[in-house]
């Protein structure tokens with residue numbers, strides 16, 4: 587029995603294009619994997635630990651093998667619990683909007699929690715090494731505009747390249763992508779058509795996941 591963690595990074599839930607496509611994938615997956623556990627998490631509705639001064643000091647204490655204060659230890663325990671929840675999954679589905687050419691701040695907060703030396707990555711012989719193994723991920727990206735490869739606009743895309751850097755960095759190397767764009771630029775009818783096509787593609791990917 588595998589565990590699939592479905593992470594939504596849009597607060598728009600029922601209006602979100604990335605969630606519509608990712609949810610269609612998850613439902614198709616559920617139909618074919620009745621024994622698997624599916625855990626859903628909307629990052630805007632989840633009480634994530636803040637990655638603030640307390641958490642940063644706790645992180646640096648761990649890195650430099652220093653004693654934690656009680657308050658720092660409690661902050662670090664919350665971070666580690668979140669990492670363990672993430673690592674307990676075998677497969678990941680992410681619904682990721684583009685916000686200001688990058689990812690929503692809440693997903694960045696989640697990444698700042700997850701990416702920790704000794705827990706999700708390490709440095710071996712001067713090289714980065716991800717500590718997660720045998721995981722796969724599907725990322726559904728939604729953008730209001732279009733950023734096609736081979737055009738000048740592609741340089742504005744700090745959403746997909748970032749996710750495709752950070753997931754392998756922690757060891758998630760089997761990463762598939764579906765892009766739905768433009769969700770705004772050409773109006774709602776065009777966005778609707780793009781969504782139908784993206785859902786079709788998502789359902790086709792279920793067999794390989």
Ligand SMILES: Cc1cc2nc3c(=O)[nH]c(=O)nc-3n(C[C@H](O)[C@H](O)[C@H](O)COP(=O)(O)O)c2cc1C
Nearest residue numbers: 596602603604683684685686687728729730731769
């Ligand atoms: C705060 C914010 C910033 C955005 N920035 C961009 C952007 O830089 N480029 C773009 O193409 N669309 C941008 N958009 C539009 C979203 O990418 C678009 O609405 C997309 O469909 C959002 O994903 P969702 O439908 O899953 O919520 C932005 C939307 C918001 C709310």
